[in-house]
Amino acid sequence: MSISLKELAFRAGLSQSTVSQILNRRPNDFSSESTRRRVFALAKKLGYRQSFGHKVLRGDKTHTVAILLGMHRLSLEEHIQELLLLLLDKFESCGYASYLVTLSSVADDNLARVRDLLSRGVDYFILIGSPYGESEVEAEVLRCEKRIVGYNTNLGHNLTHNIAEASRRVLSFFLEQGCSNFKILLSSANSERMQGLFQLFPDRSPEELIEKHFVQLGDFGDIDDIDFFAQVGYEKTKQIMLADRKTQALFYLSDYFALGGVKYLHENGYKIGRDILLAGYNNIHAVRNHILPISSVRHNTEEMARIIVEGASKTNSQTTPVQAKVVLRKL
Missing domain, CATH: 3.40.50.2300 (Response regulator)
Incomplete structure (x- = not known):
């Protein structure tokens, strides 16, 4: 069961306003980095969940990302598994909540899923692999003035290995x-x-x-x-x-x-x-x-994860090549 902000603040030994500023990454938050990390760690430990409804209504950022897999097969690939773990860990350390969604083979269903995520206040979409209805998904995200980046896709902002x-x-x-x-x-x-x-x-x-x-x-x-x-x-x-x-x-x-x-x-x-x-x-x-x-x-998954996470705070619209490592083996 999720605890309240008041209880979280009490456990952290801080005021509610300070904890709220930390969790919402407010520019007027002057807490130390160690305090911020302690609050995020405590929130995770105690199962605190933010309510984004009021933020969505105001058009505020929710610091929420959605990682979308273009097809189920991708989840079986070792380098994709590694990339997902890196992304989830890095986003969590930055105070972001994450959705992980596998899209289907039906374009309309994929678009409906993305619209649902937008209604939940997702700020940033990461698309891994080209799904059915890829162009419609990108258009809908951009129409709502949110950011989207792809890996091995046809999106305007795309990461790919050379x-x-x-x-x-x-x-x-x-x-x-x-x-x-x-x-x-x-x-x-x-x-x-x-x-x-x-x-x-x-x-x-x-x-x-x-x-x-x-x-x-x-x-x-x-x-x-x-x-x-x-x-x-x-x-x-x-x-x-x-x-x-x-x-x-x-x-x-x-x-x-x-x-x-x-x-x-x-x-x-x-x-x-x-x-x-x-x-x-x-x-x-x-x-x-x-x-x-x-x-x-x-695949250079560490570099890819770094670029994707940095993209949460800045706009880009280009293909970014990432150098892959060739591993040559012989007797």
């Missing part, structure tokens, strides 16, 4: 190891990762490079079965190796597909790291700790 550069570095590693006969396994040849390939061979046409190096995995839509991704990686690796046993390196859409490729190659006597090089994306726990060398790309 995927093309990370891909170029992985492919350069293949070439440095003498592996020029490589394949890139993606859902679409329009992926930004293919730009890394084009940058690496500026004297060759995109059509020629796609024909030689691209392998289509397919469109997975809302599929969120990790084992399914591994099985697709297994089957596609089998298809590639049966067509050309001299293939020297494979760069997969994600680590899940790469792990499926590892299984096929191991079953068929290939020495990974010697006969063939492998690379995935996301640098998940299973890849980081695998007995075999699988290169990958790690």
Whole structure:
């Protein structure tokens, strides 16, 4: 059961007005940083919950954020889990309350959910992944003069990793190891990762490079079965190796597909790291700790969280690239 502001102030040994100023982050709050932290910690411990109704009616800021996942599958990704924990922790330390919402595959339902959050006084929206009805969601938030930032979305203010550069570095590693006969396994040849390939061979046409190096995995839509991704990686690796046993390196859409490729190659006597090089994306726990060398790309979630939290107090309208870390592994 939530306690009252009066009880919280009594427990903190402060006046109600002082505690109210701290919780509402008023500019006329002259309390020390240690006092502010003590009040927020005590409020959390005692289960104090602010009422935002009067603030919404006055148009005041509620210091409330909504973190929206574009689809359920994202919640299974390790780097997204890490980012969410960082965001929740950082926002809490700054005195923000947070909603965490997974959007659906119905655009109208997503818009209704965002309108409900707006009616609750949410000041700042963080959209992770492009949901159905993305443009309508952004338009509604901006219409209400609230801030919204995206990660891997098409929003006006969007954070993204420099995927093309990370891909170029992985492919350069293949070439440095003498592996020029490589394949890139993606859902679409329009992926930004293919730009890394084009940058690496500026004297060759995109059509020629796609024909030689691209392998289509397919469109997975809302599929969120990790084992399914591994099985697709297994089957596609089998298809590639049966067509050309001299293939020297494979760069997969994600680590899940790469792990499926590892299984096929191991079953068929290939020495990974010697006969063939492998690379995935996301640098998940299973890849980081695998007995075999699988290169990958790690998301800079700490830097992303910092930029997103800072965005709660300032307006921005641009794409912000964040440098990903390429983790190269070999025998």
